[in-house]
Amino acid sequence: MENHTTRPHHVAVVGSGPSGFYAAAALLDAELDVRVDMFDRLATPWGLVRLGVAPDHPKIKSVSAQYDKTARRDEFRFFGHVHLGDDEELRSSGERGGVITRDELLERYDAIVYAVGSQTERRLGIPGEDLPGSIASVDFVGWYNGHPDHAALDPKLDSERAVVIGAGNVALDVARMLLLPEADLRATDTADHALDAFVASGVRETLICGRRSVREAAFTTTELRELDDIADLTVVVDPEQAPPGIADDDTLTKGARRNLELFSGWAQKGPDPDAKHRMEFRFLRSPVEIRGDGRVEEIVLGINRLETGEDGRTRAVDTGERETVATGLVLRAVGYRGVALPGLPFDDDSGTVPHTEGRVEGHDREYVVGWIKRGPTGIIGTNKKDANETVRHLLADLAERAPIEQADDHHDAVETWLRERCPDLVDQEGWEAIDAHERGRGEPHGRPRVKVVDRDHFIELSRR
Template sequence: MLRVAVIGSGPSGVYTAQSLIEQQTVPDIEVYVLDRLPCPYGLVRYGVAPDHEKIKSLQNNLRTVLEHPGVRFLGNVEVGAAGLGVAELREIFDAVVFCVGAATDRRLGIPGEELPGSHPATDFVAWYSAHPDAAAVRFTLAARSAVVIGVGNVAVDVARMLSRGAAELAATDMPQGPLGALADSRVEDVWMVGRRGPSQAKFTTKELRELGSLPDTEVRVRPEELALDPAYREPGELPAVARRNVEVLRGWAARAAAREADPASPDTGVRGRRRRIHLRFFLRPVEVLGDAGGVRGVRFERTAPDGRGGVTGTGEYEEIEGQLVLRSVGYRGTPQPGLPFDEATGTVPHQAGRVLRDGVPLPGVYVAGWIKRGPTGVIGTNRPCAKETAQSLLADAAGLAGRGTAEDPVAALTRAGQRPVAWPGWLAIEAAETEWGRGLGRGTVKLPDWAGLLDAARTADLTG
């Protein structure tokens, strides 16, 4: 018997479990997928925007793996400083794979970043996604203008959610608090700002195009700003996604030029819309402006291409008004107790998924996903990453099997002070969310706090 713990039930964790149970080289294997939350699916549940139903439907594929007879999901299991360490896990399991992602946002490192009204975009995403850690977070959306710093998919999600009406989101699983805040939102202008050019933006074309299809919302770009990017002028050599992005921006720029030439022209079909999304490029944030009463805007330095793929400051500055600032400049992994950590990359040192301490593999300890390779790629990128790690673990299986305790893992975890929520507990949470939504006259609505989730889970047999 080879008993493996996979820490994290997001895509990288579930794909690791799938790779382990579908292999043919080790016939007797049990995989326990552990998660700090009582709910599975990681960022698919708590990071994908509620209006992206097609992407959220990936939960159905992940469910199939977690319902496999060789896999057991155990939520509400704390691993790390406040819970089980590597040594304790190795006493219970023969091998441990950490798939814990990149949990914190990157900092801007500029004055004013901590002012009231300045937030990591991750906080805003957690709020509208009903992450239980964000139950105490409140966004009133009384701002007239919001500044989103960053031009990746998370920034696009945030800009889109700020611009959507509550009526469009009522059919999603968004909890009542955020839905009501969006219904009362006073936001009229959303500024999404990047320090480099349009050809280097990290959003994908599908997400970019969605901004142009939002009801009662106009997308504005500045043709002269886009033209600063040499690749924008000659996009033929760009990668496919960047080239398609440029094509979308070219269309918006042509519309802007037509409006400038004839302000009375009805050609755009967007005049008089309630909200505006402004896409700005070649602006580097240097200070969040405001005081103890809240933010009032962001000061940017104009940048220019340096000819080497980066940008350089020009010494010219511009202020953009905003009573809400959301910083979306990337994620970063955090140190895991008992594991080595590379501060420069925010990842755990490894070789093909085997964790390395001073260049030597730690027996039975592996990584997959963002904590392995950094916050790069899309959800599907986790498949080959997980497969590589699983293959390394299976190659080591002969020296690992039977190292853990013979005690049942649920009993061992309970004895260690954990209160695992097994699959029936998660199904009880799903049922409670469906019932709650029905009572509100909506579809399924997420339970937004720890108490509600655990109370629902404990109506089931927690040990499966």
């Protein structure tokens, strides 16, 4: 049945990170008349662009200008400090804001798009994982980026060596942030509490451990190359793990060959004994146990070998050999994981919502985009294609489905309802006031911004 209604279609987007904004833009560019309301539990939008991308990567953060362009459209509204869930959950989290439920959104919107990302960590599942000094990368990254949930983390950076578990860009980010020169740090939007801690840090060496070989490491070439531009840093790789000619393999992608050329170059060059800081890559290593009396003192690593199974896949297999590394700080960067949403199906193995090309299985009018749809993979731009796929199906459904009944003043009534339910609500104008304040504080110091991290301060600024 074709929908001949003349009223706009109202779509709620839950989550204001890259996938949410790409979905919003696609909806607003459609031939159908669509209004988009975007919700976030935080006062600030942009998700991982603000709170996940490393502070020394301002070019990546510049994608936020695209999101600002979407947010300035008349058909778009942003509502921050709005928590989807229940009152008990909000109270236990200590967050500011108000609570709305999925059912309440379904009563008011023709469709809901969930763009909530992967909000927690994958666990190692080893003894000692929860010792003080063993920190999930999602918490550590949130701490130095000024995420209100993690501002009070206060990691102890008094150990000379930090061990990072993982062989992807997040592992590289946290290892690099620990070793950046003070001048480089002071040019970034690193949260002030973390900036002070990094400057006073005793960490001089980061050891990055990957469970498979250098060939399977998931770092991007751009991030690896920039290590050579960091002052007083030497990169250390075992020559046996990256021998000459390792990149001469036509079966590898261009990116993989470039990475192997870099690793082989570092291996042949050897460490610079005069460098102030040292970053070592050690492959075929898996964490077995974290030990310490009251806090982390050492980590036991299992030494692996690679085996190819009957399915042709290469796996890391424990040889039974062990090595023990002294450290006071272990950063676990083995991946992010999605969290179940109230009332929706959830695949516990993948940490995603089951769907068919973005349509939530068994649920009309509900859709997913981004990491909660496909898992924590890809780069920021990957979310655009992903969101466009979901929105294409959503728009097709809107064109065929009879709209829900809504009063003529529905647009204004939704905002009135929200402001009653969420007294600390931050709208687009409020976010722009916060944004202007942060940028203004940063400008005299040559920094992109000085971030606010206190929830009460967000509310105060948004009311000006």
